[in-house]
Amino acid sequence: MKCFDVVLIGVLSVGPAVAGMAQAAQTKPVPPVTPPVSTAAPATGTDGVVATPAPANPDGAPSPSKSSDAGVANTPHYIIGPEDNLQISVWKEPSLSGTIPVRPDGMISLALVGDLPASGRTPMQLANDITVRLKKYVQDPNVSVVVLAVNSQKIYMVGEVGHVGPIPLAAGMTPLQAIATAGGLGPFANSKKIYIMRTVAGKEQKIPFNYKVALKGGDQGVTLQSGDTIVVP
Known part of the structure; x- marks a missing residue:
């Protein structure tokens, strides 16, 4: 046998072996990659409860927590007035429950009870x-009264302010806050001669009211009352 024939036979015999090795490499399953296991302990609060992250908004920012505030209308000393809206609930008596407006005469109408005075009373009374x-x-009625809307508590702004007229009276509102709610002082306002008009016993x-002292945080002991008129000359 010639030398050329021997080389040719060797090449032909090696070819199938190489092809088989390539096919085996292609069909061999690749083992799955296992992600590293975190050994960090979950965040816990002071009471030992595992903290859960707050759900995110569509923009990726955490959702703000909702705070509930009863407001001026549901403080223990709030006095109901005409045109306020009340939510009256009678436990297990839906036919006696509902939203009821206080009429201009200060009365409300309730099923089975009829007309009764609401103005001048606190929600608990x-x-x-x-x-x-x-x-x-x-039998053993359980009644709750909640003021949904305050329409009776107002003060009035007159003179050099951004918006003249009535504004709602919030709990603990100061004259400075009232002026800010009305848009602030006008360009020609005389801040040294501001005063409050109040009707007492007719x-x-x-x-x-010293505006500059109030700006510096000075407490002048002035508490606004419904019906007050702030005059800004």
Whole structure:
């Protein structure tokens, strides 16, 4: 046999072996990559409860927590007035529950009870009155009264302010806050001569208010009342 024939036979015999090795490499399964296991402990609060991240908004920012605030209308000393809106709830008596407006005469109308005065009372006093009246028809009535909208508590702005007219009276509102709510002082306002007009026992009182002292955080002991008029000359 010639030398050329021997080389040719060797090449032909090696070819299938190389092809088989390539096919085996292609068909050999690749082992899955296992991600590293985190050994960090989950964040826990002071009470030992595992903290859960807050859900994100579509833009990726954490959702803000919702805070509930009862507001001025549901403080223990709030006095209901005409045109306020009340939510009256009687436990397990949906037909006696609902949203009821206070009429201009200060009265409300309630099923089984009829007309009764609401203006001049706190929500708790009104709830107690309704409870007493319902005992004739309901066994052990449980009544709650919530003021949904305050339309009776207002003060008035007059003079050199951004917006002249009535504004809602919030709990603990100061004259400085009222002026800010009305858009602030006008360009020609005389901040040294601001005063509050108040009717007491049918007589007008003039209460001075030092705007500059208030800006510096000075407490002048002036608490606004419904019906007050702030005059800014």
